[in-house]
Amino acid sequence: MFKTxxxxxxxxxxxxxxxxxxxxGIALASGAPLFSGLIAGIIGGIIVGSLSGSKIGVSGPAAGLAAIVLTAIGSLGGYxxxxxxxxxxxxxxxxFGLLKAGIIGYYFPSSVIKGMLTGIGxxxxxxxxxxxxxxxxxxxLFKVNGESTTTQILNIFDHIQLGSTLIGVIGLAVxxxxxxxxxxxGKIFQIIQGPLVAVAAGIVFYIITQSNPTLAITHSHLVSVPIPEDMSSFLGQFSFPNFEVITNPEIWIVAFTLALVASLETLLCVEATDKLxxxxxxxxxxxxxxxxGTGNILSGLIGGLPITQVIVRSSANIQSGGRSKLSAIIHGFLLLISVMIIPRLLNMIPLSVLAAILLIVGYKLAKPGLFKKMYDLGWKQFIPFTVTVIGIVxxxxLYGIGLGLSVGIVVILIKSYQNSHFLHKEGEGLDDSRVKMTLAEEVTFFNKGAILKELDNLPENSHLELDVRKTRYLDNDIIEILDDFAFKAKERNIxxxxxxxxxEAENPPSYIEFFKLRQKSA
Structure with a gap:
């Protein structure tokens, strides 16, 4: 780990x-104490970073859980x-981990994973x-209280703060x-990273422009970290769970919801991070x-928000050259040290500089060229990708991922319908029409419609060769279709x-019995 x-x-x-x-920001959006977000970030970095098998994944409070947390705090009667x-x-x-449920993440198509990354970007x-x-x-991107996207953009230009904008542009340029x-x-520019320089420039800009009414940045546009006066006030920021309500069924419903959503977000993030x-x-x-799970237990015990692996931090880690889990662990210690020792210095960082850092992260996740690349891969990749992006934005x-996955399943069903069999006609006519149908390696009930359509379209007095030599799995629904068709074939002289x-077998009396014998011999 220390080699890198x-x-x-x-x-x-x-x-x-x-x-x-x-x-x-996530603590604020969740209706929780601001310090709870920092607790989750510290534990996500130090504890989860140490226990995780991911070399470049970074965990902490996730925006995807904010709505659940906000609702749950109110419905459960307090934080x-x-x-x-x-x-x-x-x-x-x-x-879930002991039951080996982690494999679920591998069942999401890559088009949905890429759509998730792009949507988040x-x-x-x-x-x-x-x-x-x-x-x-x-x-x-949609109307809120009658306010359209255009109105929102115009409102931004009507409320531009010159100081914030100027240092934001400088930070972005850096x-x-x-x-x-x-x-x-040179190596010096690889050791000292651009974001650190941009943040330092932002602090200097804030200090030297405080007396300038035009360029001064107000406190509402600066980072806001709680400032403890002493160790007692620092420890006073922690909250502890009220286990007297553990018998409340609502608590267990929320717990299961959090576990399910957090696990799904983590597994999708793991899949996406490994791709990056x-x-x-x-x-x-x-x-x-x-x-x-360990991280969430500890976070909950000392007043932190729920934790997941987070794609924004993980992708920032990758883009900045992180090579091992040491990066995630050190970031957790930096959060801990900063809130204990230098909260006043942190509160001098303009939000516009941090916004510039995140704009670069977002752009790298949602590069315009990716849309063209997905389009060039064909509609089977492009449609689930686009639906996922639109749903997330x-x-x-979770709705976006669900929509993308649903479209992906529909694509699979369409391709399964098309690829269930190969049909070859050797002759045409009422007397000498010969048709050969070769079934695929796996034929399930999804393929019923396609096969039934081809069988019904066979002309009278024709000869059908049904080749199942390549077929390793044949659903009972398909066998029943073949058995029913055998009866109709006699009436149509097929x-x-x-x-x-x-x-080879000519007009077997029972396909069900035939395939039972075939499976036993196999």
């Missing part, structure tokens, strides 16, 4: 600056009651545009210059569920020759 420390330390600093505003559900959710995740960009210009209102030019000029990893490491998914992360690895 020269790569991991700079990457951990970038992930730290990406994670800090995310921890606070301390909700923490019980977080702990129980972690226990359920441990059970677009959302990151949209969410950071207001902060980049010093405008506090969230940006969306990041692009560092990435495209300076990082290739230039070294193509493969994360052990069951171990990841065990690590996430316009509705919600002769059937069944060809299998056991030999």
């Amino acid at each position: 420390i020269k790569n991991d330390i700079p990457a951990s600093i970038v992930v730290f600056f990406v994670a800090l505003p995310l921890c606070l 301390e009651n909700f923490l019980v559900a977080v702990v129980l959710g972690g226990v359920i995740q441990l059970v 677009i959302i990151i960009i949209l969410k950071q545009i207001p902060h980049f210009f010093g405008y506090d209102k969230a940006f969306t 990041l692009i210059l560092w990435d495209k030019v300076l990082s290739k000029k 990893d230039p070294n193509k490491n493969v994360t052990p998914t069951n171990r990841e569920l065990l690590a996430q 316009f509705i919600d992360l 002769n059937i020759k069944l060809i299998s690895e056991r030999g």
